[in-house]
Amino acid sequence: MLARALSQLQRRSPLTLRALGQQAGVSASFVSRVLSGERLPSWHITRVIATACGGDPADLQPLWNEARGLRPAEPAALGAALRGLLLADANPSAHQLSSRLDHTLSTHEICTILEGAYIPEWETLWRLVSALHGRPETIRPLWAAAIRSQLHSAAAGASCLPAGAFG
Known part of the structure; x- marks a missing residue:
């Protein structure tokens, strides 16, 4: 890739x-x-x-790591890896990707995933990575790290509420 x-x-x-x-x-x-x-x-x-x-070299870093057999687990690497796959696949449009996926993902959903604004469930991301001719098994650790980071951020945000907020 x-x-x-x-x-x-x-x-x-x-x-x-x-x-x-x-x-x-x-x-x-x-x-x-x-x-x-x-x-x-x-x-x-x-x-x-x-x-x-x-x-952008950052978009290629996950592909370079994969080629070297390295598995980074930074949450931000998921977006970069997806942009790298998009580039490697000659930058198909969101509409073209939606067609490849038999319209199971809308163009809006594809754009939000590729922009890093939304982390879908694994099966959805697996289909998108496959449509980009990528190897889902190399993306899964990045997806898992992004999910962990998202959950950690949500938990940290919840714990910042003052005690009085609970009545």
Whole structure:
């Protein structure tokens, strides 16, 4: 997925492989192998390519971690991972994704999930990740961390009420 996302960024940018290689301090041939998935770049090279092509490296971090076999559990990583999958899938519209899901999710629901404004139940997110041609098993730990964070925030908010609020 990382290679697909980087490749999409490069195709949308005016930069040649040679120009990207010069910015990253590697050969155009190496950049080509990274974009085709033959080579796994360092985080530095990933960040340079993403930035040079106008992308947000934060959206690629979860894909890079997955490629390296790392499993981050930061709640914010869920949104970044979904945006990375969206990029790797050539940025389909919410309408296209809704169609892929046989309209079981509305375009509004898809947008709120991708924006990070709503964390759906696992089955719903599984379907969305699958529609983006992602691997749900790599997203589940991020979903679980986001749910835990959401529950923790809700519990913390509830415990901040003054004693007088209970009568």
